[in-house]
Amino acid sequence: MHLDHTHSGPAAVSADAHRPDGARRALRIGLGGPVGSGKTATVAALCRALRDELSLAVVTNDIYTREDAAFLLREAVLPPERITAVETGACPHTAIRDDISANLEAVEDLEDEVGPLDLILVESGGDNLTATFSKGLVDAQIFVIDVAGGDDIPRKGGPGVTTADLLVVNKTDLAPYVGSDLTRMAADAKAQRAELPVVFQSLRTEDGVADVAAWVRERLAAWTV
């Protein structure tokens, strides 16, 4: 794991686990996935589930608006100073993978301005199945797909489905209506991901985000030891 070492001087360059003052920085978890799969709803539900026990903040990467940030603000899942929108020049995958500089500034500014923080959720704008987060930006990533996007997505794979630390199959309540076979999706995901975890969730049910929240707590426990 990360060795302890102290810094003096300017802000860290990239994925350093410590802040310039030597304190451990917040755990950063990325949430990616196709348009409409429920990333923002999952972020909102996670904020509601975790905000009383953790100090957390959110960075959104919208495609061409600040709509995701605006949704989170409207839903009042966190105080406004804990939500930052990064503008991505029409390319969210560039901002979370190829050129992470704006996102790094956003997470650092959040820690400076509202810290100390335990957790920062970095949400990608809806993109395609190949969009993954750079390891220089996040410590773990969640890929969110939904049953209505087609039950063959786990079989098709792609970097998001196969390599994300957690795969979330969202909107399971819709499966009977769109003819998606959850058993087949689970088997395909298992084949693609081996031991990596998969969560099936419906945010329509009470505490629907509980499994994902539990996974986040585990990651956080591992991060802070």
Added chain:
Amino acid sequence: MSRAALLVLADGRFPAGGHAHSGGAEAAVRAGRITDAAHLEDFCRGRLHTAGLVAGALAAAAVLGVDVRELDAAADARTPSPALRTAARRLGRQLLRAARASWPASELDALAREFPKGAHQPVVLGLAARAAGLGPDDAAYCAAYESVSGPATATVRLLSLDPFDATGVLARLAPAMDSVADRAVAAARRAAAEGVDALPAASGPLLEVGAEWHAAWPVRLFAS
């Protein structure tokens, strides 16, 4: 010195945040002033001879060792639009992060300490070029090229312009970029001898007006 370091620094994929900025092209497209490759060329030529010249001279002066605080203040005075000053500092901060990872240098660390929220991008560009072992002409070329490559790439996305047409625009601008880089370096040498007032102050009124208009939009593709 490695000349190839210039290619690394000038590469559009250098992770310094430029991809999210249109250099004023998004506002000009919305205003109906850029609708095709010919307008794009006219826009880029104007930006090159104004913002590009100033950026090139600031960058070259930083390579020559002119005081960065004075250069940063000179950049403020030459950037009346607060939206553009904010964008320039944000891009400067992002570039500094990438430069420090690429060419570690105590001078870059000192700049990060002095400007925690970012110095103007051309000033950072000059110090990055210096850390990479490049000269004032290299830094000026890099700034001149960035002043037109950003709007050209953005216009491909904004208008679905044929990317070959956009690249053709950049190729046709090459002689103008040569001349702007030469003028920028000459001005930077004067600034090194006489002070930063000798830096060029060329401006495009519609770049400034458009930047403020753009900053007020609720929905846009690019950050500036």
Added chain:
Amino acid sequence: MDGVTTTGVRAHARIAARADGRGGTLLPVLDGAGPLALRRVRSTGAEARVMVVGAMSGPLGGDRLALSASVAEGARLHVGSAAATIALPGQTGDEARYDVRLDVAEGAELHWLPEQLISAGGSDLYVTTRAELAAGAGLVLREEQVLGRAGEEPGRLTSRLTVRVAGRTVLDQELSCGPGAPGGWDGPAVLAGHRAVGQLVVVRPEFAERPVQAQALGECAVLIPLAGPAALVSAVAPDALRLRGLLDEARSLLAA
């Protein structure tokens, strides 16, 4: 040295204003030169008013004109002009120069509101305006450039405007347009076919604490806070009349 040479006119006009100690302003220096004749005109209250009157045409190619105004502590000076200045071609085809130098001391105020500068076809003028303000000085400065007389192609015009407050440059901008100017000057980044361009600079000590809010004034003008105790209105318009309308609207917004 003032006078007419084979290549053009050399002239340096000077204005100095100082407080009279009784709440008014005196003009110990009011020296016109060459085409720049100066008249004191009636004013009310604490300020002195001066009108620049064109005594002959110009600037013409090859001319070297200068106009300096200094406003001492506590004085208030208003300078206007009787008519637009028209840059015209000279005999030699040389560039003309027109250099304006403004000095405003602490607690003093200058209103510099000349009429338009018109760049006539075939002319070639480089005009510089440099205002040097002490901390606590006030300034209202308007500049308007018009490219060509009605229906005429413009000449070559380069205009640099520099404003310094307490030794720090808060604005330094140069606009170059007309035939022979660097490429793209009439394109979408610079003027886009507009034939009038102007700036209004307002410096007030209280702007350091409470800068103006940036705001668009229509599609082609903007009011912005500078990095210092100053505000700038920058505007382009199809013609001189509409430009003046935009700048007047901005002046009333700023109560300047």
